[in-house]
Amino acid sequence: SELWQNVPLAPPDSIFKLTAAYKADTYAKKVNLGVGAYRDDDNKPWVLPVVKKAEQIILNTPALDHEYLPITGLPEFTTAAANLILGSDSRAISETRVTSVQTISGTGANHLGALFLSRFYPWSGNKEIYLSDPTWANHQAIFKNVGITPVNYPYYDPKTIGLDFDGFLSSLKSAPAGSVFLLHACAHNPTGVDPTREQWSTIADAILEKGHYAFFDCAYQGFASGDLDNDAWAIRFFVDKGVNMLVCQSFAKNAGLYGERVGALHIISTSKEAAERVRSQLSVLQRSEISNPPTYGARIVTLILNDPALFDEWKRDIQTMAGRIINMRKQLFKLLTEELHTPGNWDHIVNQIGMFSFTGITPEQSKILTEKYHIYLTANGRISMCGLNSSTIGYFAESLDKVVR
Numbered sequence: 001s002e003l004w005q006n007v008p009l010a011p012p013d014s015i016f017k018l019t020a021a022y023k024a025d026t027y028a029k030k031v032n033l034g035v036g037a038y039r040d041d042d043n044k045p046w047v048l049p050v051v052k053k054a055e056q057i058i059l060n061t062p063a064l065d066h067e068y069l070p071i072t073g074l075p076e077f078t079t080a081a082a083n084l085i086l087g088s089d090s091r092a093i094s095e096t097r098v099t100s101v102q103t104i105s106g107t108g109a110n111h112l113g114a115l116f117l118s119r120f121y122p123w124s125g126n127k128e129i130y131l132s133d134p135t136w137a138n139h140q141a142i143f144k145n146v147g148i149t150p151v152n153y154p155y156y157d158p159k160t161i162g163l164d165f166d167g168f169l170s171s172l173k174s175a176p177a178g179s180v181f182l183l184h185a186c187a188h189n190p191t192g193v194d195p196t197r198e199q200w201s202t203i204a205d206a207i208l209e210k211g212h213y214a215f216f217d218c219a220y221q222g223f224a225s226g227d228l229d230n231d232a233w234a235i236r237f238f239v240d241k242g243v244n245m246l247v248c249q250s251f252a253k254n255a256g257l258y259g260e261r262v263g264a265l266h267i268i269s270t271s272k273e274a275a276e277r278v279r280s281q282l283s284v285l286q287r288s289e290i291s292n293p294p295t296y297g298a299r300i301v302t303l304i305l306n307d308p309a310l311f312d313e314w315k316r317d318i319q320t321m322a323g324r325i326i327n328m329r330k331q332l333f334k335l336l337t338e339e340l341h342t343p344g345n346w347d348h349i350v351n352q353i354g355m356f357s358f359t360g361i362t363p364e365q366s367k368i369l370t371e372k373y374h375i376y377l378t379a380n381g382r383i384s385m386c387g388l389n390s391s392t393i394g395y396f397a398e399s400l401d402k403v404v405r
């Protein structure tokens with residue numbers, strides 16, 4: 001008999017399926033709004049000019065070899081990455097309370113953070129993580145893989161197409177003391193809905209009061225507002241407040257290094273000694289999982305972060321990407337409200353932030369967009385702003401208008 005006969009056929013990844021359907025479509029005006037990577041106004045992937053410069057420098061440095069990196073990664077990379085996300089003036093850094101480990105992009109940081117918690121967090125009851133409803137679909141799988149059960153906390157309110165702040169807060173208050181909450185640092189995926197600074201402050205208070213742990217996932221620093229410091233605000237605020245926390249950092253979007261898998265996990269402890277113990281265990285876990293993280297992307301990011309001229313250029317490149325997305329939001333809003341007079345309120349298009357926007361349309365309407373208008377998006381009505389550009393935005397706005405009337 002067949003050895004694998006009891007292996008069930010897994011469903012294809014929904015985004016992968018969407019992309020395949022889009023590629024197979026021969027309609028000239030087809031639009032892909034499922035894409036989770038930046039596209040320029042010609043719908044092309046964009047290699048950041050600063051990345052090209054850093055690659056030239058690497059190419060012209062013959063002394064570089066292909067030896068293994070240390071288990072916890074390139075030290076110049078992890079140090080600069082911690083400064084970037086926690087702020088170079090961070091007290092946690094100057095007090096050497098931060099353990100930073102290079103990871104396989106943001107996904108690897110989430111995994112290593114989850115694995116570490118699974119082993120070492122002082123769980124009082126069930127191993128559970130509170131995830132926003134909805135969240136990046138991979139979060140569920142990542143935590144389940146290490147024996148942590150995902151539970152939902154209210155986040156998105158379909159009635160306001162905004163944040164269900166009361167629901168979120170009551171969940172923080174009613175969860176058992178010492179629960180672990182995953183928080184999107186900025187540009188929440190998939191909704192594009194972020195708490196305000198005032199709301200973050202209330203969230204931090206509730207977390208401190210209950211002794212909860214904050215598991216920050218930050219995949220979009222700089223990519224959201226165009227400003228690296230602004231997008232790290234919540235993280236730095238929580239560190240200042242003394243919340244027990246870790247941060248998952250990705251350079252996929254903000255440096256356009258998707259396939260190079262550059263990321264880091266930062267665990268903030270309350271003492272230098274604790275940080276050292278944490279480091280020793282993270283090294284053990286990393287060793288058995290990947291042995292040593294990859295060099296190439298880390299070298300690129302290290303050059304950019306440690307050279308003031310390259311760093312300035314990177315900030316301009318980030319503004320180019322974030323600026324185009326923000327501009328698409330404004331244009332879409334204008335088309336719907338001023339030109340087409342589409343029924344309903346569309347403020348959320350400009351209020352939401354980052355690559356993704358929850359349009360608020362129903363799964364049926366989303367299906368019609370795909371089947372009748374060749375516009376590909378997930379059933380939950382999420383659109384990637386990166387799929388919109390000068391040539392697709394008019395067609396998308398008109399189609400959306402027709403579908404909601």
Ligand code: PLP
Pocket residue numbers: 036104105106107108136184189217218219250251252258263
């Ligand atoms: N976390 C969130 C919320 C994301 O949206 C993503 C990417 O889409 C990631 C983490 C990790 O991406 P990567 O592993 O490519 O850095």
